[in-house]
Amino acid sequence: MIEFDNLTFIYDNKPLMQHFTCCIARGEKAVLYGPSGHGKSTLLASVPGFVLPDEGTIRIDGRTLDATTVQQVRRRTAWLPQEFTLPYDTIQELIEAPFRLRANQSQKPTRATVMEHFDRLGLEPELYDKRSIEISGGQRQRIMLMIAALLHKEIVLLDEPTSALDPDSITRVIDYIRSLHEATVLMVSHDARFIDSFDRKIYIGD
């Protein structure tokens, strides 16, 4: 369970978010939505401790997030930031990189598993052997989502996971996220259809 208790974030001496309280239950799929610049991504980034609230407390399964617990929390999260490029030459390297970390080594997928997930996300098998610069933004976004899912973490944090996708791919991604039954998924989105597809919607705005 993720609890945001009376959070305030201040940015450039102005309050970005004030006295925000909310609770995400275990296994819930929740979308943060609302106008830009009101702290959705900041809130998401506060779960792994990348941004600290100026006031208030974050609790994960009842334990307060602080410098002593942050590393345990990060071992339980999968984090997909907004559109970005990682410096890996090939798709295979990109996929394998997080599974080389000690915390994830036991989860390393076989090529067959990757192919099965590629299929579910509408990705062609040949992509696996391509160079990173040869794929589109939408393909990269789906591959990154697949990596986040294959890590089998309890908490999955997705910032704008459909921003580079066409409508057909968005449908696949929605089904894919819904199938992560065990995981608590917290997402940020501006896509109306994506937002409407999940039961838990949290408005972040004025």
Add this chain to the structure above:
Amino acid sequence: METINIGYGHMALGFLLLIIPTYFLYRYRTGLVKDTLWAALRMTVQLFFIGFYLEYLFLWDSVWINLLWVLFMIAIASSTVLKRTKLPQKMLFMAVAVAFLVSLLIIDFYFLGLVVRPEKIFTARYFVPISGMILGNMLSANVIALNSFYGSLNRERQLYLYLLGNGASPGESLAPFMREALIKSFNPTIASMAVMGLIALPGTMTGQILGGSSPSVAIKYQIMLMITIFASSLISVLLTLWISRRKTFDRYGMMRF
């Protein structure tokens, strides 16, 4: 065999060589003429000063004065590293100085105590110039390594957060940046070590031969110094990066600047 002393008149003659580069720097309007003349003047004054000082250092040959002199060199080297990398002096001075001091002492004890074996390890004739040479090389290696490490961390912040947010320990998240820093910092040294003697006669060896040593002795010193310089530079880079990390990252693993 005595080394031929260069008279002041002949030195002045040697300085005339500067006319050629200065003329071309002026002709192509590089804006480097003033800097060149200023650098040559500084170099001359500094070296005369240090030569004069070393004469006394060798004469006194006191362990404490020698150590104090090396500490002074470490302070200057640490400050220079931070100035050149534009990293915060206040935050990182001690980190770099401690890294330099520890690696220098390890290597001095090893090299002088086990390999060269003079009567006293801290004797000025060996301890001061060898420490100076090691420090000079540590300085360049650390400038490159720190520039690469903090520069790529700033450029590739997303990679750092991605690894951290997907279960990496702080050490694992920084590993790609450490790797890059080590590659950038040590590639030139490895390359120069590989061609030493073929396309370049190194300074120490040339100096010793000019000073009257036999080439076979000079070569042995040169080989040992290359190994020593490589080991000390690598140890100092690792220590600087490890110690500085404790200052530059907060307890959540976020960079403080």
